[in-house]
Amino acid sequence: MDKHMILYRGSLKSCNYHCSYCPFSKHPMSERELDRDQMQWCSFVKRLLKKVKALHIGALMVVPYGEAMIHHWYWEGLAQLSAFAEIDAVGIQTNLSFSVSEFLSSYEKAGGVPEKLRLWATFHPEMTTVSEFCAKCRQLREQDIQLCAGSVGVPENLHLLQELKQELNGIYLWVNKMDGLRLSYTQKEREAFEEIDPYFARELMRVPANVSMCRGRLFVEADGGLRSCNIGSTLKENWETLDDFPIPECSRKQCSCYLAYGGRGDFMNQVLFGPYPLFRIPRCPRAVFLDIEGTLFSSKDNCGESHTVEVSSNIMGELEILAKQKVYLLFATTMPYREAMQRCRKIRHLFAGGIFAGGAHIVWGQEREYYYELQDSWLTDLAALKKELRFRILTYRDCGKLYKVTLIRSTHSPWTQQETAAIMSHISDAKSLRCYIEENCLQIVSADANKARGVETLCRWMDISPKDAVAVGDSKEDEEMMELCNS
Template sequence: MKNEGSLLSIKRIYYRGKLNSCNYTCSYCPFGKKSHLIATTQDEQAWNRFITAIEQWQGGPLQLFIIPYGEALIHRYYRKGIIHLAALPQVAGISCQTNLSFSADEWLDEFPATPALISKIKIWASFHPEMTSVESFVRRLHTLYNAGIQVCAGAVGNPMAKSVLSDLRNALLPDIYLFINAMQGLKSPLSVEDIRFFTQLDNLFEYDLKNASAQWTICSGGRSSCFIDWKGDIFACPRSQVKIGNLYQNQILDPLLPCRRKVCDCYIAFSNLTNHPLHRIMGAGAFWRIPNKPFITSVFFDVDGTLTDAQGRVSESYAHALRYIAQFVPLYLATSLSMQQARRKLGKTLFSLFEGGVFADGGLLVYGGQSQCMPVELLLDINEESAKITAHSYEGQVYKYSMLVYDKEERINILSRLKEKPYQVFYKPPLITVIHKDVDKRKGVLHICKALAFPLDQVLIVGNSLKDWEMMSVVSHSCAVMNAEPLLKERARYTLNPDRLAAFFRFRE
């Protein structure tokens, strides 16, 4: 790495001042026990000293993250300093952890609302149900978000607060990522239901729940990122206690000193691991805990097991997500179901949100007012008493049919006859399903994308089965749902449920 061993190799800095008090008194937080009236003179002096050092920075662009022990943004000197730092050309971005107890409107009035400046500022907002209401928290967060500031929201995964956390998720815009931190100090482990609940709110909850083994050889801490305290002492990350330099004494770091920790037990620590799945899912936004949000111009969804649950139903949260996304980009289906079966599964209202798709594994394509049907002929002379035939057609052409055949000898006879036909045959006794031999979902997706000029690097495909991988692999953004087959989750770039997609992808310019 260029400049390794030098402070100039650093690209990302976490800063924590001398502040160790808060205006909130949350029962689970040690800093809530200290009055926010504690003198802040030393903290302000340390903060100004840090700002001066960044003003004189000679290295490359910096990303800065303020992670106070307490609430910083109720103090004007922090708000003023963040604005000043954001305006510096050497600062690429700056964020701060906050409980949002300050006035968002007043802060916005304190600085020139230029798009270039606002785009540099991020907010990590923590919701504390003991101290504020969902309505008040969401109103302040949305004020910042609507002003153009990138935000994320988070809360501690307290099993006693599940109802209010559900209210929080429902009140937040779908575009805003809500993370759940695993609660420390619980008298008993989280139940399976608790874990399921928190994972539904935050599809990345498992990473915070399990943490990660410390792996010094693949850690960016002390190499391209570091933690700096109020004295200027430098550490690999906030969890490390091994000092590797000082911001105010020299430009030399000793990144070869291992942090000596066995576990990366907080988000900031394990997000420094360069091979962590967070980087694949969140991109460059992993530093801020704000997904990077690649731009998407169309979305293809599988149906069974992807949009529907084990009972074949679409949850209201999924339906709401589909309605939301459909406002901005065209939605398509990519399913083994026929068009009629998909309409019946989703219901007329939800089905109408889709502008077409790949049906019957590609036997029928519907898109942009056009269609392509690959017909199959029904077998003649089938004993209707021993075989129930269901044909699926479009504009008079049969593109898929199935036969429910209970007699074993009759099934063998039918399968033998089908071998002579140019068909794909799917056999799951007593059901035999037939489609054209030259179709599959991958070809169907590629055909529609080419016909409608959808760039493959702006297409998102969501599925649940390893069979979906063939079509998912042709686009840049493949997403397995949370209950997908394990092998698909290993291959897909993302593992997210449909109702969380808006927090990880950008569906509008």
């Protein structure tokens, strides 16, 4: 089970910067209000430490309205949380105005683990310069602190952001769409911002709300109020008494900002930004292996039938982003090659090849392919069982090579493990075979063929490590390949 991520927003509403467009720059907080924020944060940290194991929490990010990193209690709390073994990462949004060396020494003194720290640094052009901001980013990077930097995509600031991108020298620079200004971008502006941030196109996509994608995420407010995300509806549960993740609720029509859409369970968030995508630090894989049914397409179709299926426009856009970044896209499916190509007709041009027939057939472009071949001899062993178990035999061959056999029967009769065992006990050379159930289809391939081995072969052909690849799937057949790539 993936670990969960919590976002926290205290009652802080003040900032040391005074950007003209920001309401929090005009709201000084009294000592009393600041004390209250400190007390609420400390109480939140205490409770979080108590709940980490039971709620299976792996990461926390502070998303304040004002600037929190000028207050020592946030430094100490983050350090305390990072020291806890169950916590994988702690992060905070900041304007980066604090002293990096003072912060890091205080964080480490308080037991903080630098490798677990994630910073989301926002560039405010009215208050700092490109060189000052980038010097701090580089200073953090030199200390191996993971961070992203970003700014709002205001067209007037385009040249400044291009300069920022250059100076950041490889640190990811995200660009947020202009929110609330009801302005749209020209094609030229769009392209220019996409040059700066390859994921800017995602910012402009409409993401229809789908609360089923928001299980296991929580946005906690200073008073213990809960939402599924920063813009979701208030839930009836309270942080103080919470002992299980609440059922998400939402009345929004769209997930309109990164903190909303970026934290959903859609697989592409993790492909692009890792296990805790809300930190917004790209994973930059060199290859992505994608299962087809249940992953790229939600519909499960009967094996043996072939028709084209559509991916959502958002997934299509995201695949195009990856292809543009020269990331190798590869199928990893139990379908035979021809069926997969037929079903994925609209997206196959983006893919460099893949693993087909559960690993029995591996394809890399036009240049290379490999089959785990099967002998024909054992097929006659099945004849005696055909009537009793009511199945037909489909054989898959290419250039005379047999590589997959499907025992198919009525859709109302899914195969059971006992029947599979009975079939295998009748086959003379069962040791050389591997079988798996796909509802009413019992698939038989070589014992050496599986998706994980397919990933290893393709990675060798591409001259990359499986650790530089990401794999996504939704079934037992995908587990080993996902472990190989994503661990």
